[in-house]
Amino acid sequence: MRTEGDINLSAERRHWQAANLSEATLDVLEEDSRYFVHQSMSTPCLNVITNAEGIYLEDMDGRKYMDFHGNSVHQVGYKNRYVIDAMKAQLDELPFLPRRYTNPVAIKLARKLAELAPGDLNKVLFTPGGTSAIGMALKLARKATGKFKTISTWDSFHGAGLDAISVGGEGVFRNGIGPLLSGTEHMMPYNSYRCFMGDCDGCGLKCLDYLAYMLEREGDVGAIVMEPIRSTDVQIPPKAYFKRLRELCDRYGVLLILDEIPTAFGRTGTMFVHEHYDIVPDIVAIGKGFGGGVFPIAGIIVREGLDVAQDISLGHYTHEKSSVGCAAALATIEYIEQNGLLAHAREMEGVIARRFDAMKAKHEAIGDVRVKGMLAAIELVTDRTTKEKATEEAEKVMYLCMERGLSFKVAGGNVLTLVPPLITSQEQLEWAMDVVEEAIVVTFQQ
Template sequence: MDFRANTRTEGDINLSSERRSFQEAWLSPETKEVLAEDSRYFLHQSMSTPCLNVITNAEGIYLEDMDGRKIMDFHGNSVHQVGYKNRYVLDAVMAQLENLPFLPRRFTNPVAIRLAQKLVQLAPGDLNKVLFTPGGTSAIGLALKLARKATGKFKTLSTWDSFHGASLDAISVGGEGVFRNGIGPLLPGSEHMMPYNSYRSIFGDHDDGTYSLNYLEYMLEREEDVGAIILEPVRSTDVQIPPQAYFQRLRRLCDQYGVLLILDEIPTAFGRTGTMFVHEHFGIVPDIVVIGKGFGGGVFPMAGIIVREGLDVAQDISLGHYTHEKSSVGCAAALATIEFIENNGLLEHAVQMGAYLQQRLTEMMQRHEAIGDVRVIGMLAGIELVTNRHTKEKAAGHTEKVMYLCMERGLSFKVSNGNVITLVPPLITTQQQLDQALTIIEEAIDITFTT
């Protein structure tokens, strides 16, 4: 099978020879039998079925597989900020299950209102209105529909290589080939521009995103029906972190041309970068913030949007007619998650661990020519592996080998864009546990690039 570069933009490949070798050597016959049953009944798709392993338990920062091995989970689909089986979150969920397990539409409940109040208190500026959904992809749909309703304009601009979910509208504004290729016509009005750092190969470090924004301004001058720009403030997969100047100019352009700024913080809000919301790093207030993943505390699927009060303009239509829109159990989980982050100083901890990650990874880069770059913001880090540091040629095959060597030693993480080790540890991870994980990674790099 030909694994082209655009099939490696988000995650590892589930049909590669490296995966087969890992499974053959490390999984028991019983586990292989369960995986075969999974493969028999579930539709196959990239990055999912056929699956890697069978997980039977999870607690704190650890997964436990069917063969009894404990694995540090520095992947977690970005839902596990407060760790697995967080007692504070579980207690809130159990109490709500005993009281009101499901809320029919047309009604409200106190825990939903308390959650909404909490989000409004935390969000800056006039981000004073919320709406909840069961998942991040549907929250993107809310944001896109609200932008059309509020502006009367149907076009959106987003960037190539971005990810905003897997539904048809979300992959239309997304820019990854592994989700779009061969699907056919997508959502009309979805246009794309280059990512902020796409001109680095031409202008080097002198490019702070200005060149891509010059192109954006060129588009906005000619496209009068653009209603919104949707971006990830930090690219969570391969950890791309634009400078503050990029977002401040972007905010000015949106204001100048009457375009709404939608920031997709689904995988990165709630402490991941050391702040409750990612846009706090950039000194701007977006028009719509999309949240999800860690919002539900690793227990319940919860997502939503936080919007400027002036965008409350859609009472005559149903923006999000979802059965579990205002879930009592989901709201209890989300409120408990935020309270746990605040009460346990996890924002401050993320900042401290981010500084430690930056120090350790910089030292590793000095020791290993195979590390072409490291990028860190809070407890989100990317380690870019290359075959040549000067040409930045991707070490895609090597990176997959590193991942499986780490898995054998008890560490799981995502591989992004073919050659980026993406580390997403729970916010409760200690410095000692980070040390252990980084040592495992460095040993795996040593083995891979010296044999």
């Protein structure tokens, strides 16, 4: 089963490159392919990018693309001057901080996160990447509970490290690797086509009945690891799902770890995704957009009662309290707040949802649409009744949109996932949705 629609070895990609890229660009791609280790969804690469600014990418041939993908790092846009100025000032003042020491900007950032996060989520630990944030969360859960098992969901993504793919559920990362981390149990994801009910509407969330059964049988589960909204194909559980999940964790003495690495910091219209569910998780993993689309920084925010690991090293990474990274992250949060981007994301949610609903009413190829803030998905199907995936068609739609100057990713084989920067205007969103609709019409008329 294809988990992505724009894989890097497809005939559709080769056709697009041959029709749209210059010989000079193709030569650079060939050189890149020569020196970098090949891997699925990456090398060989799609194109050569020479500039990124605002909501746009610019390639070597001078073609611009409105970037509704961005690996979920571009909430405040590319080359955000406020973020870059903060980093430049920090570079002049303190470019690197050896471990064992602290610095004022790191403390200021930690204090800000504690103020923003609900409840007693007021302890933090930073790291250079999201995968290592998940690793720290898993280690802390073991230390705090004395239990090593986890339960997570199939189809989830929590990073590419060996521990992260063990709790993750995407085959493109797990398959063919060999033995993974022991004790990493899995259950069906919310609203999965693999769910034994087939449809979550009206089932009473029987998947959580199964989770309760697992917790009762296993007995030694230390943590549940879950994405509050699955970012790849934008699955959005109802509030009742997480209310009951929180209750199950409390009943069985299990920590709730929420992976908000791709979705925190305004993507869904709130600073943190779990705010939509009126719950307080035990550990929140953050990253990607945390660094303002410039600097790689991630971390965990944990409840104060979990500060129990003084005798071991949860992370102790070389760039753990990076002065430059902390300056970038703090500036990112300040920019979101000062420019009203949370409110803008909530307003644009209504714009996107109304347009998508109208598109679904007109086009039988659209099976479902899902929107939360400025995170949106359109499922393409060959039959609405059977929900048969229109996998080849989804890839064609994506490349037609690329030809018009709109970039996004395809998830799950048939889901057009749109992740616009929070600075995207309504006019720009309307243009992008016009391009998507036109590409759907052309593809399904062929």
